[in-house]
Structure formats: C-alpha cells, structure tokens
Amino acid sequence: MQLQQVAAVSHATAAEPARNAKVALLADLLRGLDRADLHAAVVLLSGESRRMRVGVGPAALRDLPAAAERPQLGVAETERILQQIAEVHGPGSQAARQQLLTGLFSRATAEEQGFLRGLLGGDLRQGALDAVMGDAVAKAAGVPVADVRRALMFRGSAAAVADAAMTGGSAALRAFGLELGRPVRPMLAASAPDVGSALERVRPAALEWKLDGIRVQVHRDGDQVGVYTRSLDDITGRVPEVVEAVRALPLRSAVLDGEAVALGPDGRPRPFQVTAARTASRKDAAALREEVPLSVFFFDLLHLDGADLLDQPAQRRVEALAATVPAELRVPRLLTGDDEAAHAFFRDALAHGHEGVVVKDPDAPYAAGRRGAGWIKVKPRHTLDLVVLAAEWGSGRRSGWLSNLHLGARADGAEGLPPGTGEWVMLGKTFKGLTDEILAFQTRELLLREVRRDDWVVHVRPELVVEIAFDGVQRSPRYPAGLTLRFARVLRYREDKGPADADTVAAVRELAAEGL
Numbered sequence: 144m145q146l147q148q149v150a151a152v153s154h155a156t157a158a159e160p161a162r163n164a165k166v167a168l169l170a171d172l173l174r175g176l177d178r179a180d181l182h183a184a185v186v187l188l189s190g191e192s193r194r195m196r197v198g199v200g201p202a203a204l205r206d207l208p209a210a211a212e213r214p215q216l217g218v219a220e221t222e223r224i225l226q227q228i229a230e231v232h233g234p235g236s237q238a239a240r241q242q243l244l245t246g247l248f249s250r251a252t253a254e255e256q257g258f259l260r261g262l263l264g265g266d267l268r269q270g271a272l273d274a275v276m277g278d279a280v281a282k283a284a285g286v287p288v289a290d291v292r293r294a295l296m297f298r299g300s301a302a303a304v305a306d307a308a309m310t311g312g313s314a315a316l317r318a319f320g321l322e323l324g325r326p327v328r329p330m331l332a333a334s335a336p337d338v339g340s341a342l343e344r345v346r347p348a349a350l351e352w353k354l355d356g357i358r359v360q361v362h363r364d365g366d367q368v369g370v371y372t373r374s375l376d377d378i379t380g381r382v383p384e385v386v387e388a389v390r391a392l393p394l395r396s397a398v399l400d401g402e403a404v405a406l407g408p409d410g411r412p413r414p415f416q417v418t419a420a421r422t423a424s425r426k427d428a429a430a431l432r433e434e435v436p437l438s439v440f441f442f443d444l445l446h447l448d449g450a451d452l453l454d455q456p457a458q459r460r461v462e463a464l465a466a467t468v469p470a471e472l473r474v475p476r477l478l479t480g481d482d483e484a485a486h487a488f489f490r491d492a493l494a495h496g497h498e499g500v501v502v503k504d505p506d507a508p509y510a511a512g513r514r515g516a517g518w519i520k521v522k523p524r525h526t527l528d529l530v531v532l533a534a535e536w537g538s539g540r541r542s543g544w545l546s547n548l549h550l551g552a553r554a555d556g557a558e559g560l561p562p563g564t565g566e567w568v569m570l571g572k573t574f575k576g577l578t579d580e581i582l583a584f585q586t587r588e589l590l591l592r593e594v595r596r597d598d599w600v601v602h603v604r605p606e607l608v609v610e611i612a613f614d615g616v617q618r619s620p621r622y623p624a625g626l627t628l629r630f631a632r633v634l635r636y637r638e639d640k641g642p643a644d645a646d647t648v649a650a651v652r653e654l655a656a657e658g659l
C-alpha cells in the first residue's frame with residue numbers, strides 16, 4: 144500500500160470530528176491489507192509512531208526537498224525508514240538523520256510531506272487516532288470491540304493487536320493475557336464535581352484516599368521485581384524502596400497497582416513536584432532515597448500466585464489484597480452507601496493533606512482506560528489537564544516571557560463542534576498562577592515547539608500538558624465548544640503526561656452538565 148492512502152486518511156479523519164466516521168475511515172483502510180502493510184499503517188496512524196521516538200526538531204524539517212509529483216512511497220518502506228531515523232546514534236548521527244530525511248522527503252508528494260511533517264514534528268493527530276484505533280481494528284476484523292480493548296490492555300502495541308485481530312480473530316485476541324514482567328495499560332478514573340454526584344453513579348461504593356504521587360504497577364515473579372509507570376516506563380532502578388517492600392511480601396508472584404509518594408516526617412504528603420522529581424531522576428537512587436524517601440500504597444491486585452484477578456469484581460481483588468499486603472502498605476478505604484459517611488471520609492482524606500478520593504464500583508472488573516467509569520475521582524479543587532496551543536508575549540513585568548496561554552482540550556470525536564475544528568478545541572486563555580519559574584520554563588519549552596507566529600502570539604505544537612484549576616464551566620459563544628472555564632489558573636506543568644492523556648471536550652461538557 145502506498146503512503147498516499149495513509150496520508151489521505153489521516154487528513155480526512157482530522158477534518159472529521161465525529162468518532163464513528165473516524166472509525167469507519169480507519170477500518171476501511173485497514174481491511175484487506177497484507178501483514179507488513181497493516182503493521183506499518185497502524186504504527187504510522189496510532190500513537191505507536193511516537194513510542195518509536197522518531198521525533199526530530201523543527202530545524203531538521205526546515206530545508207527539505209520539494210515534493211515529488213507522483214506517489215511512490217510504500218507504507219512499509221516509510222515505516223522502515225522512520226525506524227532507521229529513530230535508531231541513528233553516535234557521532235555524525237545528525238548528518239545521517241538529515242540524509243535519511245532528505246531521501247524520504249524527496250520521494251514524497253505534497254500531501255505525504257504534510258503527513259510526515261506532522262508525524263515527525265509531533266503534531267498529535269496520530270496520538271488522537273490512537274483513541275479510536277481499537278474500535279477501527281474491531282470493525283475491520285469483525286470482532287467485538289471489547290476483545291480488542293482487552294488485548295490492548297495487555298499489549299501496549301496497537302500493531303501487534305491489529306495483526307492478531309485480522310489474522311486470528313477473537314480467538315487470537317483472547318490469547319493475549321497478563322504476563323509477569325510486561326506492564327498492562329492502567330485503569331484510569333473519570334471525574335465528578337463532588338462526592339454526592341459520584342455516589343449517584345455508584346452506590347454502594349468504595350472510597351479510597353487519592354494520593355498525589357506517581358502511579359506504580361509492580362510485577363513480582365519469585366525474586367524478580369519490576370516497577371512501571373502510568374505510561375508503562377520501567378523505573379525499577381529508581382525506586383528501591385518499592386522493590387524492597389514488594390520483595391518482602393509473603394507470596395510467589397503478584398501484580399500490584401498503587402501510588403508511590405514522598406511523605407514528610409509528619410506523615411503528610413510532600414508537594415507532587417518532590418515525588419515527581421524523585422522518580423524522574425536517573426541519579427544515584429541510594430543517595431536520593433536518603434533525601435526524599437518514598438512510601439508506597441497499593442489499591443489493587445491483578446495477579447496473585449498464578450491466578451489472574453482482573454476479571455474478578457473489585458471487592459474480591461481488594462479482599463485478596465488485604466489478605467496479602469499489610470495495612471500500612473494499603474490505601475485507606477471505606478465501603479459505604481451512606482452519603483454522610485462518604486463525605487466524612489472525603490473530609491478526612493483532605494485533612495490528612497491528600498488530594499481527594501477515588502470512588503470505586505465494588506463490582507467492576509479491572510479495565511484499562513477511563514471507559515466504564517468503574518473509578519471516579521473527586522477533588523475539592525477542580526482541575527483539568529489541558530494542552531497549550533499557543534502563548535502570547537507578556538507585557539510590563541512579563542515582557543520577554545511567553546505568558547497568556549491558549550488552552551485546548553481533546554476533541555476525541557466529540558459531536559457538535561463547528562466543522563474544521565480539528566483535534567484541539569480551545570477552551571480559553573490564562574496568565575494566572577504563573578510563577579517566575581513557570582514563566583521561564585514555558586517560554587523555553589514553547590519556543591522549542593513553535594510552528595508559526597503572528598503579531599504577539601506564538602503557535603506551538605500541541606505537546607505540553609498543563610494542569611489548570613478553575614472555578615466552573617460557563618457558556619461562551621467565543622469558543623468552539625461553546626464553553627469556557629471560569630477563573631482558570633495554572634497549577635503546574637504535567638511533564639509525566641502527553642497530549643493523548645489530556646482531558647476531552649466530553650469531560651468538560653460532563654462537568655458543565657453537572658452544574659459545575
């Protein structure tokens with residue numbers, strides 16, 4: 144198959160906000176491909192290309208050859224070249240990379256060049272397609288979406304799952320399972336504005352403290368222990384405390400889900416940045432551990448001594464957890480149907496310095512992603528993770544810094560947006576909450592991602608995720624979703640998140656519908 148077809152579908156899906164239409168376009172493309180083309184097409188169109196880390200800086204994309212007249216690049220060949228670009232290392236690598244890029248671009252048509260620029264420059268149309276890729280694979284292969292999603296939970300690679308679905312159908316998909324040492328995609332939480340509305344969705348519910356640290360998925364197989372982040376990175380070497388805690392448990396094998404957090408001497412959580420810096424640092428873990436010791440608290444158990452528990456109701460998994468892991472290594476939890484008891488638990492979590500609670504459906508199986516709302520987070524302060532689309536140069540004390548941020552949520556197939564809105568939907572602007580440190584950070588990072596500027600606005604690749612606090616959602620005809628945030632202010636940049644993790648228009652609409 145020619146790259147031209149993939150580029151055309153990428154283009155068409157970007158102009159098409161409706162989720163079903165995107166799924167249909169992708170499914171049509173995937174049907175009938177041979178295995179090599181299928182693999183390449185899925186890699187190029189899903190977030191998987193990002194994981195290949197083929198990104199190149201804007202300078203490398205500046206002086207590339209003019210477009211070819213006729214399509215001549217195959218998808219499999221293109222993917223191979225991108226792989227080569229990702230793998231170039233050592234002295235002279237920049238020149239070698241540029242040579243590969245020049246060769247690739249000289250054979251690409253204008254539309255293909257546009258697609259490749261988006262891919263290499265990190266424009267995340269592809270990342271956004273990741274969210275619908277599973278549905279498209281299910282449609283193309285004629286198998287239930289649930290089978291594909293389940294396989295994706297076990298195997299991060301959409302290409303491997305697509306291959307199994309197309310060649311072996313549901314039977315092949317069912318062969319994917321939990322493997323010790325291979326992290327599964329984590330279950331995530333939907334959100335609710337307060338405990339009362341969460342309980343309206345799930346009752347009785349299990350409430351747990353929401354600790355503001357780093358998600359850890361810990362696999363133990365005999366003496367072997369591996370620790371993985373929310374984005375499935377292996378951080379085993381950076382968190383010896385977690386490794387030791389799990390190695391000391393009386394069991395042979397397990398997969399545990401929990402949160403690692405730095406606590407102060409008074410037992411209260413230290414600021415999120417402290418935990419984040421500790422787990423991000425590649426420096427000597429033994430020394431860092433002295434300065435900032437980490438504690439770990441588990442809230443789920445996916446596997447125990449040879450038995451997979453993912454399909455068990457949450458209550459059963461937590462009972463197994465309680466029988467295996469001592470209370471001081473578990474997140475405090477309350478199973479209740481009573482509003483007053485739930486509110487008291489929430490207040491207690493806050494009084495201990497925690498972020499809020501996660502309200503969990505005791506009957507829900509473990510399922511990757513946010514779908515199904517088996518988990519609902521509630522925080523006293525409303526926050527959204529949004530992507531910076533552009534920034535305006537500041538004035539007065541802030542001149543020389545990029546200040547006022549244009550904030551976007553993910554369209555993710557939301558209905559009812561004006562035609563041509565694209566994947567990022569602007570929700571408003573803010574220059575509030577910016578410390579000098581944040582101003583310096585964002586000016587540096589945003590300029591690295593500049594795509595164009597007009598007057599005083601610098602438009603950037605939609606890559607940086609920023610956590611925004613706000614007081615409410617209000618109607619505004621000025622913005623494409625008809626909504627904007629009241630008193631939006633910057634809390635912090637979320638370097639642990641990518642644009643595919645940003646909040647969606649649907650999530651914002653839901654908060655508005657609940658009267659926030």
Ligand SMILES: Nc1ncnc2c1ncn2[C@@H]1O[C@H](COP(=O)(O)OP(=O)(O)OP(=O)(O)O)[C@@H](O)[C@H]1O
Nearest residue numbers: 331332351352353354355357358402442474501520
């Ligand atoms: N008891 C708990 N149960 C589940 N998740 C918890 C719990 N305590 C803390 N967490 C953290 O909360 C996250 C769930 O919220 P969500 O899926 O929205 O992720 P998030 O966007 O990283 O959350 P946030 O940005 O609000 O911290 C988990 O990924 C985990 O890191």
